[in-house]
Amino acid sequence: MQLALARWEFAVVTVFHFFFVPVTIGLAFLVATMETLALRKQDAEWERLSRFFGRMFLINIAVGVVTGITLEFQFGLNWSAYSIFVGNIFGAPLAIEALLAFFMESTFIGLWVFGRDRLSPRLHLATIWMVSLGTVLSALFILAANSWMQHPVGYKLVGGKAVLTNFWAILGNPVLWGAFSHTVLAAFATAGALMLGISAWRVRRKDASPEEKSAFLKGARFSAAFTCVTTLLVAVAGDMQARLMDTYQPMKMAAAEALYHTAHGASFSLITIGNLKQKPVFQIRVPHLLSLIANLSWNGTVQGIDNLQAADVAKYGKGSYIPVIPLTYWSFRIMVGSGILMILLSAWGIWAARRRASGQLEGTGAIWFTRAAMWGMVLPFVANSFGWIFTEAGRQPWVVWGLMLTAKGVSSLTVADIALTLGGFVVIYTVLGVIDAWLMVRASRRPLDQVYAAGPAEGAGTEGEVPGLIY
Amino acid sequence: MAPFANLNTTWFALIGLLWAGYLFLEGFDFGVSIVAPVVSRDDTDKRLCLNAIGPVWDGNEVWLLTAGGATFAAFPLWYARLFNGFYLALFLILVFLIARGVSFEFRNKVDDLRWRRAWDWVNFLGSFVPALVWGVAFTDLVHGIPLSPGGRYYGGLPGLLHPIAILGGLASLTLFSLHGLVFLSLKTSGDLASRARRLALPVGSAAVATLAGTVAWVASAGRPAVVGQLTGAVPLALGVVAVVAVAAGTALVIAERDGWAFASTGLAVLASMGAVWSRMFPAVFPASTHAANGLTIAAAASQHNTLVVMTVVAAIFVPFVLLYQGWTYWVFRKRLTRPPEARTSVPAAGAGGPSPRSHDGDGAGSGALTGGRPTTRHA
Structure with a gap:
């Protein structure tokens, strides 16, 4: 019971946290890029867009930061046995993340928000780039910790604990670099899709002034191209990861496919209706594709769940080493499917916004594109969440692959304790989520700020010693 | 007896510094949030208070995350026992920190007085409760925790609410409030600063009384002796320094020597944490039952390799962090003034x-x- 509650709690607090993380990473980069364009081209439209999306960035990061604190506490609170087992290794990237990334993000955000009329434009631009660097470094170190759980390296077991032997191995973990590129690019694509949806809607909005139309069309063109490129790269990184997964976590690969029996030249199942294990009612399969994905060979061998389970029993002793197959099978497909839709949508966006001079999204299909782009804002969130659900559920029953079972990692707590914190998080996070969504909608309706040059904010310098009250 | 200076004790000291830095910095921004409702006459005053800490509070809070991360990395067993043992207390702090964190950003997003008042309450409680609970938790740590022979704590939240710990909680609450008042005197001007100054006397007196009471009680209560512990004179001396610094800070802020006053209340926070750390040493989770039930530095520490990596990373990057965080304070060094009504x-x-x-x-x-x-x- 404690185990189940602790797992639910971790699922709730991480999935919720990860709604905000990719938006933060992606928008920091996009806002920094827009501010750079504004400054270099002395372009007021980019300046206005950077402020518009900068405001959304701030609403988001507020929730992202506070829900991140929960996670640092979570390991000790509910997973103290796990913490003791991995602390020698897992703790270091976490501490380094705080030291290198969190300080950078939080300090430079303060400077960026409050320093607009205090710093020179170039220095002000530098602060948002430091924030962006901080968000990316943060991803690197937390993924170093997570990748070690997927594929432990640079360690030895001493007295029932994993002990560090080689820190460079942890940073050089191939799983880390696959996950890092996949995750950061997906974060960029998330912010891109958000910007595309909002920009397209603002171009089409009936009461939009020609000025605003022009600015948001610029935003739509830019974000469509950005989303398309980054999502394609996400797919490339994901493809790399599949081969790493086949090598290091073959059970996860088989679970992604619900492939029960080892196969040569394995086909890839697009969709299955009916029981995944016995004969399904209906299936669409692409011949040889799974073998191609898993080991780049037409007739390559992909191991099946049953075979791997038998091998694992021989290796680790009695027990089931199989993840929840419907969960892994479907979350994998939802992730990939959402990604493909994002590529199609952003390609459509490039087409629809191809003519700058017209000051409008093109053609009779534009209204449909706008609707699709607005609904399309949901896609990256679906893809991100199910991607992580797949990655983490696919690692089960292990918390550290091959070394520690999730069931062994939990704290010694009463059911009431965990139920209380779980209930508390659900309530607080629901409230936060509703407020955040409401504020984001409000922010997306705001008129663009008036700026007359890419220089300092209006009113800057006119107040003499009185700095702006931001809060 | 454990060797006095090795990587383990170095990291014990460094984590102490991180906590001290955290409470020094977040101490004043907690304090500002706590006293803001009292010293503010209207919404503009309230905004001046929040904007005085606006550019820096988030960076201040990262000291907590770094302290937590460093504890996890350098002393996994300590991190595990502490978070598992002080479960609901830390959950409580977490909830209030979450609420406080969003209150800054959300407050200014809707132009409606009721909305702002609601977030002001959140901001106040989000500071008040952690300011109190940190004091409770650290006093429990120095006083000793009723640990079972396996080194586990089963007392739950009520077990932490020993009278001595509650007194310690009041001490941290009043000390941070004073620290915040002094910061407001330093960073604002006019009526707001005067009101903060006037409030310093009652708050400072309460801080002196509760802190002195806590120091005296902890010193006299005793605890099962741990092999290698420091003589009781060290924490006691640091505790006395803290009490004197609080009194001095109160006098100085009333005398309008704001910079010195801030240095004094800051010293009070640092000396208090010094007292906590020197009193715990060489335990990290001291027992009030039998010394053997407690957790020592040596037993909790990570292996050599981890500590070496951490030391190298800290030696390279901590100076940068201090540099750019210090720069932020420099950029925003000017006092805030109330905008003239016409403008x-x-x-x-x-x-x-x-x-x-x-x-x-x-x-x-x-x-x-x-x-x-x-x-x-x-x-």
């Missing part, structure tokens, strides 16, 4: 006509002074 709005630079920014109260990312109020634009 509650921004001159529409370079163009006539109403600025679209009066749409709502959201001033983020602009140099605007308008923020919260319905703009009354003067021709």
Whole structure:
């Protein structure tokens, strides 16, 4: 019971946290890029867009930061046995993340928000780039910790604990670099899709002034191209990861496919209706594709769940080493499917916004594109969440692959304790989520700020010693 | 007896420094949030208070995350026992820190007085409760925890609410409030600063009384002796320094020596943490039952390799962090002044006509002074 509650709690607090993380990473980069364009081209439209999306960035990061604190506490609170087992290794990237990334993000955000009329434009631009660097470094170190759980390296077991032997191995973990590129690019694509949806809607909005139309069309063109490129790269990184997964976590690969029996030249199942294990009612399969994905060979061998389970029993002793197959099978497909839709949508966006001079999204299909782009804002969130659900559920029953079972990692707590914190998080996070969504909608309706040059904010310098009250 | 200076004790000291730095910095921003409702006469005052800590509070809070991360890395067993043992206390702190964190950002996003008042309450409670609970938790740590022979704590939240710990909690609450008052005196001007100064005497007196009481009680209560512990004179001396510094800080802020006053209340926080750390040493989770039930530095520490990596990383990057965080304080060194009433709005630079920014109260990312109020634009 404690185990189940602790797992639910971790699922709730991480999935919720990860709604905000990719938006933060992606928008920091996009806002920094827009501010750079504004400054270099002395372009007021980019300046206005950077402020518009900068405001959304701030609403988001507020929730992202506070829900991140929960996670640092979570390991000790509910997973103290796990913490003791991995602390020698897992703790270091976490501490380094705080030291290198969190300080950078939080300090430079303060400077960026409050320093607009205090710093020179170039220095002000530098602060948002430091924030962006901080968000990316943060991803690197937390993924170093997570990748070690997927594929432990640079360690030895001493007295029932994993002990560090080689820190460079942890940073050089191939799983880390696959996950890092996949995750950061997906974060960029998330912010891109958000910007595309909002920009397209603002171009089409009936009461939009020609000025605003022009600015948001610029935003739509830019974000469509950005989303398309980054999502394609996400797919490339994901493809790399599949081969790493086949090598290091073959059970996860088989679970992604619900492939029960080892196969040569394995086909890839697009969709299955009916029981995944016995004969399904209906299936669409692409011949040889799974073998191609898993080991780049037409007739390559992909191991099946049953075979791997038998091998694992021989290796680790009695027990089931199989993840929840419907969960892994479907979350994998939802992730990939959402990604493909994002590529199609952003390609459509490039087409629809191809003519700058017209000051409008093109053609009779534009209204449909706008609707699709607005609904399309949901896609990256679906893809991100199910991607992580797949990655983490696919690692089960292990918390550290091959070394520690999730069931062994939990704290010694009463059911009431965990139920209380779980209930508390659900309530607080629901409230936060509703407020955040409401504020984001409000922010997306705001008129663009008036700026007359890419220089300092209006009113800057006119107040003499009185700095702006931001809060 | 454990060797006095090795990587383990170095990291014990470094984590102490991180906690001390955290409480020094977040101590004043907690304090500002706690006293803001009392010293503010209107929404503008409230905003001056929040903006005084606005650029820095988030960076201050990262000291906590770094302390937590460093504890996890350097002393996994300590991290595990502490978080598992003080479960609901830490959950409570977490909930209030979450609420406080969003209150800064959300408050200015809607131009509605009721909305702002609601977030002001959140901001107040989000500071009040952690300021109290940190004191409770650290006093429990120095006083000793009723640990079972396996080194586990089963007392739950009520077990932490020993009278001595409650006194310690009041001490941290009043000390941080004073620290915040002094910061406001230092960073604001006019009536707001005077009101903060006037409040320093009662708050400072309460801080002296509760802190002195806690120091005396902890010193006299005793605890099962741990092999290698420091003589009781060290923590006692640091505790006395803290109490004297609180008294000095109170006198100095009343005398309008704001910089020195801030140094004094800061010293009080640092010396208190020094007292906590020297009193715990060489235990990290000391027992009030039998010394053997407690957890020592040596037993909790990570292996050599981890500590070496951490030491190298800290040696390279901590100076940078201190440098750019210090720079932030330099950039925002000026006192905030209340905007003259006639200038509650921004001159529409370079163009006539109403600025679209009066749409709502959201001033983020602009140099605007308008923020919260319905703009009354003067021709």
